[in-house]
Amino acid sequence: xxxxxxxxxxxxxxxxxxxxxxxxxxxxxxxxxxxxxxxxxxxxxxxxxxxxxxxxxxxxxxxxxxxxxxxxxxxxxxxxxxxxxxxxxxxxxxxxxxxxxxxxxxxxx
Amino acid sequence: xxxxxxxxxxxxxxxxxxxxxxxxxxxxxxxxxxxxxxxxxxxxxxxxxxxxxxxxxxxxxxxxxxxxxxxxxxxxxxxxxxxxxxxxxxxxxxxxxxxxxxxxxxxxxxxxxx
Numbered sequence: 001x002x003x004x005x006x007x008x009x010x011x012x013x014x015x016x017x018x019x020x021x022x023x024x025x026x027x028x029x030x031x032x033x034x035x036x037x038x039x040x041x042x043x044x045x046x047x048x049x050x051x052x053x054x055x056x057x058x059x060x061x062x063x064x065x066x067x068x069x070x071x072x073x074x075x076x077x078x079x080x081x082x083x084x085x086x087x088x089x090x091x092x093x094x095x096x097x098x099x100x101x102x103x104x105x106x107x108x109x
Numbered sequence: 110x111x112x113x114x115x116x117x118x119x120x121x122x123x124x125x126x127x128x129x130x131x132x133x134x135x136x137x138x139x140x141x142x143x144x145x146x147x148x149x150x151x152x153x154x155x156x157x158x159x160x161x162x163x164x165x166x167x168x169x170x171x172x173x174x175x176x177x178x179x180x181x182x183x184x185x186x187x188x189x190x191x192x193x194x195x196x197x198x199x200x201x202x203x204x205x206x207x208x209x210x211x212x213x214x215x216x217x218x219x220x221x222x223x
Contacts, residue, residue, distance in 0.1 A: 033212065041147075041197050043214040086153070096143065096168065097212065101152040 006087050006100035013107050019074040021103045023087030026068065033097065034061050034072050035086040043086070046072070077107045111136035115200045115215030122222055128173075128187040130218050132200030135181065140202040142183040143212075144175055147197040156198075159183060195222045 003026040013019050023032070034046040047054050047061040049070065054061050058077075063070040074081055084104050088097040115132045122128060134140050144156045155168045157175035165175050172191060176184045183200060200215040 035214075041217045041219060043199060043217070045211050045213065048211040088153075096155045096158055097145075097153075098155075099153040 004087055004089055004098050004100040006085075006103050008103060009101070010104045011106070013077050013105070015078055015107055015109050017077050017107075019077050019081075019105065019107075021072045021085050021087075021105070023070045023072070023100055024068055025087075025089050025098075027091070028068075029089040029091055031090045032063055032070050033088045033090070034070075035088060037084040037086060037102065039083075046085075074105075079107045079109055082106050111202075111213060113200060113202055113213055113215045115218060117218055118216065119219045120221070122190050122220065124192055124222055125189045128185070128190050128194070128220070130185040130198055130200075130220075132183045132185075132215055133181055134183075134202045137181070137202070137204070139180060140204065142177060143201045143203070144183065144185050145199045145201065147199065149196065153199065157185070190222045192222050195220055 005024050007022045031048050031050045033048050035043050036046050037043045046059060049061055049063040051063060051065060058075045060073040070087060072085060082105055084102040086102045087100040090097055112135045142159045145153045146156050147153045156173060157165055157167055159165050159177045162177055162180055165177060173185060173187050185198060187194065198218045198220060201212050203212045
């Protein structure tokens with residue numbers, strides 16, 4: 001089973017700060033996913049990466065396949081970014097995701 | 110466009126009672142379907158996945174079961190709930206032609222067993 005580790009576990013930032021959340025995994029993958037879970041529990045898929053970098057609005061996700069590491073960056077953070085951010089990987093055998101435990105982000109005004 | 114429906118949103122059930130959670134997908138055919146559970150303070154854990162009607166694979170032994178009676182319908186059941194079954198249950202689907210395709214999650218069911 002692929003072990004997925006996220007850091008930090010909890011993060012508090014002031015509005016406008018640049019935020020980085022890290023994810024590392026133990027074995028080869030077919031893709032890495034960044035997910036956002038709001039307090040109500042619903043989960044939204046932010047990015048799916050297999051190499052390089054993707055950008056959507058103020059969110060940027062990068063992955064280094066050789067180092068088995070990915071980062072999620074939030075530029076100009078805003079209180080509405082407060083949520084749990086979850087890293088998950090899909091393995092080469094396919095089908096299911098292995099999840100990290102999530103990073104709880106709180107952005108204060 | 111593809112959508113996924115999951116219900117109910119919240120459920121409080123007594124220990125020993127049965128459970129049935131339903132998930133349906135619209136706008137796609139032959140999706141891969143998944144049930145995940147998130148226990149309090151823990152990460153998401155895969156319970157079951159299905160690649161076709163009647164085909165169910167279980168990842169974790171437990172008193173839960175899953176069924177896929179139709180192509181786009183996935184049901185999570187229990188005959189007798191335990192306190193440890195409390196948690197947040199999520200249904201998801203992914204495209205079968207590419208296992209690296211993005212996942213779409215339902216809105217989840219928060220189950221409290223009392």
